[in-house]
């Protein structure tokens with residue numbers, strides 16, 4: 135192996151050696167512990183240390199690094215106390231996730247390291263968001279993110295590179311091409327010669343680097359980082375290396391040809407570098423023995439600390455509380471100056487006033503800048519707040535959700551507009567796996583609101599009419615808001631943006647321009663988890679939300695003889711079940727109206743909760759009325775049949791008569 139010092143001082147050369155030695159020695163210890171059954175799983179980075187150590191050594195401490203499962207060298211180079219890493223791997227409290235996630239699946243703001251989720255790809259977009267926050271704050275910092283070559287086949291890779299290119303983000307995309315993705319060789323993973331060749335397609339500078347040569351990694355990355363700090367733009371690096379052990383220890387390496395193993399064993403990044411340093415007289419056998427002894431002692435001492443720590447305490451209440459960041463909402467009262475406006479105007483006004491209040495708030499979405507969004511909610515926003523904060527995005531929902539998480543991690547707030555709620559499906563993974571689980575996993579907020587123009591009755595067919603709140607109410611960690619009136623929409627949107635937790639904010643398209651209300655002109659917030667009682671009666675309880683509220687109002691309007699409580703839930707998570715209980719205790723009858731198709735919707739859970747907790751008060755069967763169990767059809771008459779308006783009226787009369 136050829137080493138070119140490129141002027142790297144000797145003490146740095148020595149440091150790089152020590153830094154590679156440490157993760158190697160930790161790994162060797164872990165392999166022993168694994169065999170002894172003292173840790174559960176191990177993803178080895180043996181043979182790949184030069185990449186983690188080389189990249190991390192060029193980065194400043196205040197710069198974020200987003201490593202993968204084989205990048206122990208990033209963690210050790212940032213000097214995380216080993217006992218905390220060991221505790222993390224043993225699921226103990228002094229790790230980084232209170233025993234809630236395994237191995238390298240954690241982030242730590244103390245060390246500016248943001249770890250992966252199992253799905254690999256999302257963190258590429260998170261890096262974009264972190265880098266964007268730096269650019270907006272005018273901080274000249276690089277963000278480095280890692281992926282394996284297997285991960286480059288994910289859509290997130292494409293989306294993240296494209297966004298970084300279009301937005302000139304200083305992200306160092308580091309592909310560790312180690313030959314295999316689990317058992318899949320590169321020949322079955324991609325067709326181009328080098329993955330770095332893909333850079334050209336995105337208009338991104340790209341380089342191939344010998345990932346086993348620490349001096350090459352260090353000097354090239356160092357030069358690139360210095361330039362990227364001054365001239366922000368992404369760079370794609372493909373580090374050629376090899377995975378010397380199984381995907382994880384239990385899976386072995388039988389499928390890897392022996393000659394390949396031998397070829398790469400000869401290129402070991404530590405052994406070769408050690409020989410070179412010995413030859414140059416920078417390293418001596420005594421120094422090697424001394425450093426190894428020191429690292430060995432450190433490992434043993436820290437392992438002792440981790441082993442002596444008791445298993446993580448099991449406190450149910452704490453588990454439940456940590457799903458969300460606890461915070462006390464700042465209540466701002468609605469003023470008395472009112473103006474009659476539509477739902478669409480109320481949302482626009484709430485958003486605009488939040489932009490004025492929070493100067494760290496960034497809006498992202500397709501066509502939201504000069505065009506004002508397809509529903510014109512952000513019309514005129516660019517004039518007021520500029521294109522930096524009101525950002526058009528390419529068509530890439532997944533990476534924009536991930537970037538929103540990155541913005542939040544780096545101290546910003548983000549609101550993303552899904553052009554239609556239906557398209558949340560292409561951003562589903564980072565919503566339910568990244569945003570929703572981040573606080574529970576490693577105590578980090580996800581200060582993100584996703585606006586979801588939704589709903590039927592607009593003859594727009596199966597892909598522009600869905601009301602898909604049930605996809606999200608199922609997932610702990612998300613809040614779900616679904617207003618039916620302009621007043622609620624404005625105050626709840628302001629509250630959603632203020633809330634540091636991820637919020638899915640549903641806006642019914644059919645209500646946008648049809649529902650008017652007198653709305654306070656000032657900035658105000660409304661609390662989550664408080665339903666509103668729109669009508670009071672004593673024979674039946676009607677529970678609904680969104681467009682259902684207006685259908686129920688119209689139906690009850692046609693039947694003035696029915697004395698009903700009409701409850702508009704307003705938020706589905708948190709759910710104000712107490713208001714439902716109180717009403718059922720009074721009326722003894724409950725009908726729940728939901729626009730979505732029936733199975734697995736919120737109506738089913740409300741029904742179950744009432745049966746379980748207020749059964750004795752019921753004077754009839756709980757009824758759930760919802761759309762047909764089909765996708766939502768296009769033709770007007772088919773859509774009318776699909777939606778539950780008529781069935782609601784029938785069922786209401788039946789239940790009243792029961």
Ligand SMILES: Cc1ncc(C[n+]2csc(CCOP(=O)(O)OP(=O)(O)O)c2C)c(N)n1
Nearest residue numbers: 204252253254282283284285312314315316
């Ligand atoms: C979305 C998703 N699909 C599949 C997997 C299972 N899986 C975990 S790691 C891995 C291989 C990753 O290969 P690569 O990106 O090359 O990284 P390496 O493990 O080689 O370092 C696979 C298939 C996963 N974690 N996430």
